[in-house]
Amino acid sequence: MKRLGLLMGLVLLMPLVSGCGNSVLAKLDSEFTLSPGQSARIAGEGMDIKFVDVTADSRCPKGVECIQAGAVTCEIAITKNNVKTQLFLGEVGTMINSTPFQNYTFTFHVSPYPEAGKKIAENDYRLYLTVSKSGQ
Numbered sequence: 001m002k003r004l005g006l007l008m009g010l011v012l013l014m015p016l017v018s019g020c021g022n023s024v025l026a027k028l029d030s031e032f033t034l035s036p037g038q039s040a041r042i043a044g045e046g047m048d049i050k051f052v053d054v055t056a057d058s059r060c061p062k063g064v065e066c067i068q069a070g071a072v073t074c075e076i077a078i079t080k081n082n083v084k085t086q087l088f089l090g091e092v093g094t095m096i097n098s099t100p101f102q103n104y105t106f107t108f109h110v111s112p113y114p115e116a117g118k119k120i121a122e123n124d125y126r127l128y129l130t131v132s133k134s135g136q
Contacts, residue, residue: 031130036122042131047104050077051127054110055088061114072110074127089127105132 024040026032032040034051041048052075060066071092078085078101091097091110098107107130112120 026129026131029130029132031128034127034129036125040129045131046081047131048079049129049131050079052077052086054122054125057114057120059114061116061118063116074108074110074125076127100134103134105134106130107132 022038024032024034024038025043026040027043028045034040034049036051036053039048039050055073055075057072058070059072060068060070069092071090073091074089076087076089078087080102085101087099087101087106089097089099089106089108091108096107096109098105100106109128111126111128112124114120
């Protein structure tokens, strides 16, 4: 009976320990979405990508007239073949952007877009990312 109780306790703790629900399985050339702190594994590529944080957001808010469009910068951590790399993705205004990494291209955009008088909470940001092999 003691073993059964221990086993049940372990079963209940497994989702907390393994981080279930915090990782996404993604495919090349298909858009996926990450929240800050969330990771994705790119199927068949031996690559994991973690959306670490939004490091800056100076985009001109909706409803405001600005001299410049501003930009948003996101930090991601890439693990490929057990080698970790830090990469910063920058988006200007509302344009969808691309950044090269090794033999891949990351196409991305960030939401939500700022609005006048409203602060975006860190956990409200979403990184929409598509990973493609370069030259395909």
